[in-house]
Amino acid sequence: MGIFSLLMLGIIGIPIPDEAVLTFAGYLIYKGDLHPVATVAAAFLGSVCGITVSYGLGRTVGLYLVEKYGHLVHLRPAEFNRVHQWFDRVGKWGLLFGYFLPGARHVIALVAGSTKLRLPVFAAFAYTGGFIWSATFIVIGYFLGEEWVWVSTNVHRPLAIGSCSIILLLLLYWVVQRKKSYGK
Secondary structure (H helix, E strand, C coil): CCCHHHHHHHHCCCCHHHHHHHHHHHHHHHCCCCCCCHHHHHHHHHHHHHHHHHHHHHHHHHHHHHHHHHHHHCCCHHHHHHHHHHHHHHHHHHHHHHCCCHHHHHHHHHHHCCCCCCHHHHHHHHHHHHHHHHHHHHHHHHHHHHHHHHHHHHHHHHHHHHHHHHHHHHHHHHHHHHHHHCCC
């Protein structure tokens, strides 16, 4: 129940070190304290519930918030329509791989819901990504065994810094493109 709850809250956006939880769970499997199938199932279901809640929030209040407050971040309906088109073409792949980028996994489901991405498409990509992400870090924790503490503390920070850097670069690119489009 703990793994499920922590991952669900972490995916929604509560600052929980999700990868550390998963690698620790893998370590506990290694020690024989947890059952592998039950642990992977709890992690998968927690991540799926969390991302589904985020999608639901995006679907119900996301567009309203963009329409009401989008002007504060210079997000107008035309730009939001482009985001919707992008999601239809390639954005769904972000649901699959976004789990591996801290920060991205918290936002991408909100955006998917806001753009009214169909639930079956959302579920296919997001749930597959949730399973791959959960299983990957649990397996890493299992195979690291006693070394999981060192790796968890030494990998999480560079991963977070790298992910934030990528997000900032994408944001910078978006801002530059917006300035170019307004300059025409």
